[in-house]
Amino acid sequence: xxxxxxxxxxxxxxxxxxxxxxxxxxxxxxxxxxxxxxxxxxxxxxxxxxxxxxxxxxxxxxxxxxxxxxxxxxxxxxxxxxxxxxxxxxxxxxxxxxxxxxxxxxxxxxxxxxxxxxxxxxxxxxxxxxxxxxxxxxxxxxxxxxxxxxxxxxxxxxxxxxxxxxxxxxxxxxxxxxxxxxxxxxxxxxxxxxxxxxxxxxxxxxxxxxxxxxxxxxxxxxxxxxxxxxxxxxxxxxxxxxxxxxxxxxxxxxxxxxxxxxxxxxxxxxxxxxxxxxxxxxxxxxxxxxxxxxxxxxxxxxxxxxxxxxxxxxxxxxxxxxxxxxxxxxxxxxxxxxxxxxxxxxxxxxxxxxxxxxxxxxxxxxxxxxxxxxxxxxxxxxxxxxxxxxxxxxxxxxxxxxxxxxxxxxxxxxxxxxxxxx
Amino acid sequence: xxxxxxxxxxxxxxxxxxxxxxxxxxxxxxxxxxxxxxxxxxxxxxxxxxxxxxxxxxxxxxxxxxxxxxxxxxxxxxxxxxxxxxxxxxxxxxxxxxxxxxxxxxxxxxxxxxxxxxxxxxxxxxxxxxxxxxxxxxxxxxxxxxxxxxxxxxxxxxxxxxxxxxxxxxxxxxxxxxxxxxxxxxxxxxxxxxxxxxxxxxxxxxxxxxxxxxxxxxxxxxxxxxxxxxxxxxxxxxxxxxxxxxxxxxxxxxxxxxxxxxxxxxxxxxxxxxxxxxxxxxxxxxxxxxxxxxxxxxxxxxxxxxxxxxxxxxxxxxxxxxxxxxxxxxxxxxxxxxxxxxxxxxxxxxxxxxxxxxxxxxxxxxxxxxxxxxxxxxxxxxxxxxxxxxxxxxxxxxxxxxxxxxxxxxxxxxxxxxxxxxxxx
Numbered sequence: 049x050x051x052x053x054x055x056x057x058x059x060x061x062x063x064x065x066x067x068x069x070x071x072x073x074x075x076x077x078x079x080x081x082x083x084x085x086x087x088x089x090x091x092x093x094x095x096x097x098x099x100x101x102x103x104x105x106x107x108x109x110x111x112x113x114x115x116x117x118x119x120x121x122x123x124x125x126x127x128x129x130x131x132x133x134x135x136x137x138x139x140x141x142x143x144x145x146x147x148x149x150x151x152x153x154x155x156x157x158x159x160x161x162x163x164x165x166x167x168x169x170x171x172x173x174x175x176x177x178x179x180x181x182x183x184x185x186x187x188x189x190x191x192x193x194x195x196x197x198x199x200x201x202x203x204x205x206x207x208x209x210x211x212x213x214x215x216x217x218x219x220x221x222x223x224x225x226x227x228x229x230x231x232x233x234x235x236x237x238x239x240x241x242x243x244x245x246x247x248x249x250x251x252x253x254x255x256x257x258x259x260x261x262x263x264x265x266x267x268x269x270x271x272x273x274x275x276x277x278x279x280x281x282x283x284x285x286x287x288x289x290x291x292x293x294x295x296x297x298x299x300x301x302x303x304x305x306x307x308x309x310x311x312x313x314x315x316x317x318x319x320x321x322x323x324x325x326x327x328x329x330x331x332x333x334x335x336x337x338x339x340x341x342x343x344x345x346x347x348x349x350x351x352x353x354x355x356x357x358x359x360x361x362x363x364x365x366x367x368x369x370x371x372x373x374x375x376x377x378x379x380x381x382x383x384x385x386x387x388x389x390x391x392x393x394x395x396x397x398x399x400x401x402x403x404x405x406x407x408x409x410x411x412x413x414x415x416x417x418x419x420x421x422x423x424x425x426x427x428x429x430x431x432x433x434x435x436x437x438x439x440x441x442x443x444x445x446x447x448x449x450x451x452x453x454x455x456x457x458x459x460x461x462x463x464x465x466x467x468x469x470x
Numbered sequence: 471x472x473x474x475x476x477x478x479x480x481x482x483x484x485x486x487x488x489x490x491x492x493x494x495x496x497x498x499x500x501x502x503x504x505x506x507x508x509x510x511x512x513x514x515x516x517x518x519x520x521x522x523x524x525x526x527x528x529x530x531x532x533x534x535x536x537x538x539x540x541x542x543x544x545x546x547x548x549x550x551x552x553x554x555x556x557x558x559x560x561x562x563x564x565x566x567x568x569x570x571x572x573x574x575x576x577x578x579x580x581x582x583x584x585x586x587x588x589x590x591x592x593x594x595x596x597x598x599x600x601x602x603x604x605x606x607x608x609x610x611x612x613x614x615x616x617x618x619x620x621x622x623x624x625x626x627x628x629x630x631x632x633x634x635x636x637x638x639x640x641x642x643x644x645x646x647x648x649x650x651x652x653x654x655x656x657x658x659x660x661x662x663x664x665x666x667x668x669x670x671x672x673x674x675x676x677x678x679x680x681x682x683x684x685x686x687x688x689x690x691x692x693x694x695x696x697x698x699x700x701x702x703x704x705x706x707x708x709x710x711x712x713x714x715x716x717x718x719x720x721x722x723x724x725x726x727x728x729x730x731x732x733x734x735x736x737x738x739x740x741x742x743x744x745x746x747x748x749x750x751x752x753x754x755x756x757x758x759x760x761x762x763x764x765x766x767x768x769x770x771x772x773x774x775x776x777x778x779x780x781x782x783x784x785x786x787x788x789x790x791x792x793x794x795x796x797x798x799x800x801x802x803x804x805x806x807x808x809x810x811x812x813x814x815x816x817x818x819x820x821x822x823x824x825x826x827x828x829x830x831x832x833x834x835x836x837x838x839x840x841x842x843x844x845x846x847x848x849x850x851x852x853x854x855x856x857x858x859x860x861x862x863x864x865x866x867x868x869x870x871x872x873x874x875x876x877x878x879x880x881x882x883x884x885x886x887x888x889x890x891x892x893x894x895x
Contacts, residue, residue: 055492055568077490078836130757130822133829152832178769185772189790191723192619297721300613336533344529347603350610371614401537408540408564415491416837 051435057414059434066267067242073249073424075417081155081250082421084148086429089238091142091216098237099275106225108218109234111140119175120165134158140216144429155252156260163266169235180223187217194302194466202304202464205291208284242274245428249421281362289462294469301375302466307455309364318432319440321359328452329357330402331394339385348378375465389456399446406441473855478683486674491838492568494575494675496561498586500667501850503699504555506638510651511659513642516546518600524588539577540564550640551781551851553702557663559586565676583689598653605651608643623726623888630716631730631884633708639782669693674842701853703737705783715885725796725889729787729803734879737783739852743864744876749778750823751815753787757822759806770795793890811878820870827865831858
């Protein structure tokens, strides 16, 4: 299937015989090609249903397995890529494990090598033990960050389900429980082509890539029946809307605000929700907004002002994070602003500017293979159709934004403060 | 991408034409010898000028306009490159060929002129409120750095490594000078930049030269060019006779470790490329000497890397370890440097590091921003056109013997350890 994105940009979508969905985005004038294999398995997956049974995994299993897949079958995966002038890496998010490489030449050979790694698995006990030590060092690195602690505390206040806020890498205790058996369970339940997507962007030959994919042992392998993994997230109804912690080591106060999206809002069409959410964030929280101007006028933030949003299948939120000398005044000002949000004029001028800005952003993103690849990957992971996304952007109007006003009701607003202990 | 030097504005207008990308970039440069007493002011200007202008008198108006101009990217930075201070104003616009709209780039040029030459003023000066607000924000930034253990330990190390001379390397903010920053000093620095700095314009993308010449002449044709400066590559580091070790104890989980080196050799184009290659070999990627030894063999640290700061001639190694392992890690870094100096660099590693650098230079051609900025910085740094192809040829030509002969002169200067007050269990 061919999809026209913008001007001269096209996306091809193919389904292989093993069930793997493949997306190809050619950029013939460019030198580099980016390839990524996504597995629908992330930090959230430690309690789930599969084949009518409930299963558990130690926290951090997805991340651990990501590390181990670089040591599979007694071979260091990155050695081959480095020798062939390619860069390879991987990452684990709350929802997804992604293995990716970039190169200028020999894409077919490199792709073939990558896929070889996901047919048979054999991890040596000493390698598991080695990676456990490395991951323990990695986990220790995030222990010192007050910003991360503050954000996690906020999410803990907002949601009941641990899968929303626990550390993606697990804990020092949980990774001790990860062994060969655990890794096998994860592979059997999650590492199936039907639970993966492949995205290739850049300067590659379409026909030879398709030929490699169709004839690769990964495609021809006799895969067992796939049982879809089911997750249920307990969003919960938390009562505490504000919490304070104090620390002597702080030099300035950190305030985190969370605005939890009501469950009805999450059920909207995804493309529309995604775009409207972006528009809403731009109008309410960006540096052109009245909110930003108000905070700036009262000197209520420093360089660290950050506004973000997240939409997953089961939940979503806005998050504002600042460091401030005046936490109480900051919260009072924000509270007051949010409670009058329905009276705030959503300026048509700014909305038009937002739409033009998004069109410009889309054109510019296709100027960079890596940026394009990451953009397409984000939409694929979220299961958002890119063409529908672009069409929705053209069609939305100012009135559509009103569905987000619900978010600003008192019951959806949470504050977490990390304050200097005097 | 080849330079096309235009015969306008004292030949300080340079085009880098190509039709690969969907954007047009224009960069305005103000270059002069670095004034280490005005690092804060120079950095303040990059914020203040982009916040408002006479016509667009607040950030809301200015940012709404940049959104309206199809997500026009604007940024301004102040860099110290060797002995030079460079202020850049960067504009990245969608090429109107990809829109059903004419005259977009004219609006971008208008806005560029407005931002650079018509700042919001009060009684002829940059408004006091803008400066005071920025000072407050910078003070808060310092507090923020102080509570971020990675950033704090890095700044403390740089302070020790540069012997409290970090302002001459352009590190911002310069805390000890912050009090003296005023509306007057910022205004004076702005006037100096406009009136005395050498002024360059670089444009890249798909456009008509003649039309661009006329647009630039109309808006910037009467600007003065008065500065006289020479590029010089020097090693400004005041050496320690013996390596100095600083240990700071605080409430931290992981121990941050920094090792700073003195290069000890003459700085020139070739030696800079050799150092870039050595940086890759020593701690630049996962087959590097440090990564292989410290992470993969000894399991001491999750990350370890070396970093050669080409514009400052500083060379450092950083890693995070548990408290009980930091002495072992220091010893391992020293031992790996000695091994390299004794020629223990395999052909495989040497060639792979070369390939990595060549790959990185080649990959720059896929990004108009990287191509343009890389070309500009090289041009200012070496006072001549140095393309990525030139750099690739130089890297290819380096022999292992040349590299070893040069790195023998590197020696350890400063060790900084940021560690826990508690005993390690």
